[in-house]
Amino acid sequence: MRCPPPTLAEDAHTGLDDFLPCMLNFAVYHFFRGIRLMRRKFIAGNWKTNLTRDESVALASGLAEKVGSASSVDVAVCPPSVYLDCVAAAVSGSAVALGAQNVYHAGNGAYTGELSTCMLKDVGCDFVILGHSERRHILGESNRDVNLKVLAVIEAGLVPILCVGETLEEREAGKTRDIVAEQYIGSLAGLSAEQAAGVVVAYEPVWAIGTGKVASPEQAEEVHADLRSLIESRYNAEVASKVRIQYGGSVKPDNAAELLSQPNIDGALVGGASLKVEHFMGIIDAA
Numbered sequence: 625m626r627c628p629p630p631t632l633a634e635d636a637h638t639g640l641d642d643f644l645p646c647m648l649n650f651a652v653y654h655f656f657r658g659i660r661l662m663r664r665k666f667i668a669g670n671w672k673t674n675l676t677r678d679e680s681v682a683l684a685s686g687l688a689e690k691v692g693s694a695s696s697v698d699v700a701v702c703p704p705s706v707y708l709d710c711v712a713a714a715v716s717g718s719a720v721a722l723g724a725q726n727v728y729h730a731g732n733g734a735y736t737g738e739l740s741t742c743m744l745k746d747v748g749c750d751f752v753i754l755g756h757s758e759r760r761h762i763l764g765e766s767n768r769d770v771n772l773k774v775l776a777v778i779e780a781g782l783v784p785i786l787c788v789g790e791t792l793e794e795r796e797a798g799k800t801r802d803i804v805a806e807q808y809i810g811s812l813a814g815l816s817a818e819q820a821a822g823v824v825v826a827y828e829p830v831w832a833i834g835t836g837k838v839a840s841p842e843q844a845e846e847v848h849a850d851l852r853s854l855i856e857s858r859y860n861a862e863v864a865s866k867v868r869i870q871y872g873g874s875v876k877p878d879n880a881a882e883l884l885s886q887p888n889i890d891g892a893l894v895g896g897a898s899l900k901v902e903h904f905m906g907i908i909d910a911a
């Protein structure tokens with residue numbers, strides 16, 4: 625039985641059998657509306673190929689101390705894989721979670737030089753960044769490659785942070801929406817609605833990464849809102865209201881608050897400014 629939230633006039637005419645499903649729908653409607661309003665902000669640091677072991681531990685320990693054991697926003701750091709283990713120890717007991725920057729889609733086996741999802745879980749990862757533009761553009765990863773990784777990561781019980789974003793050339797050619805849609809759809813092929821709801825998406829315009837050129841809050845919000853509509857049309861309104869969409873590209877303490885106040889920007893994926901405790905904390909505090 626399909627039933628909109630009851631109005632007072634309708635209530636007067638409904639019997640109990642009709643009334644209960646209506647009330648249930650009403651509660652479900654408000655429950656999901658509440659989730660939409662309560663999307664927790666998520667600030668993640670992508671350390672890329674930076675820092676030594678000692679610097680990684682010092683940064684992680686400094687963040688763990690400042691963030692403490694509870695935080696009103698979700699926080700994660702994604703160090704180079706060789707430092708995952710020592711960073712895991714440094715953030716242990718704090719509200720700072722651990723993420724990897726990549727993974728191979730197959731399980732343990734003969735894949736020289738790669739890492740499996742089991743290994744990432746074993747060292748304490750919760751998140752895995754996938755499809756970052758540096759991997760798409762420098763290392764030649766396709767949507768199909770990213771899709772295999774997304775499926776493996778979900779299967780392992782880890783959360784993908786799926787990166788999408790256009791180059792400057794694509795933006796200037798008016799292709800931003802198409803590129804972002806193609807990357808999102810291609811990377812999430814074969815996912816159920818429930819699985820898609822758990823994927824964190826990071827919109828990272830390539831022209832804003834490491835360039836100091838940040839997308840304006842309006843430019844970022846436009847793409848985030850488009851993405852949310854795409855998610856709604858591909859899955860449903862409930863999924864669209866649950867998915868957290870981070871912005872990434874030259875996020876700094878002084879531009880974070882304005883970006884993060886946009887209705888469809890649910891956090892940030894931070895590169896350069898995640899390498900110093902004060903800078904990263906400035907972004908967390910702005911969320």
Ligand code: 13P
Pocket residue numbers: 670756828832833834835836872873874875893894895896897
């Ligand atoms: P920057 O913050 O250095 O521009 O990097 C963004 C990024 O690529 C995060 O994944």
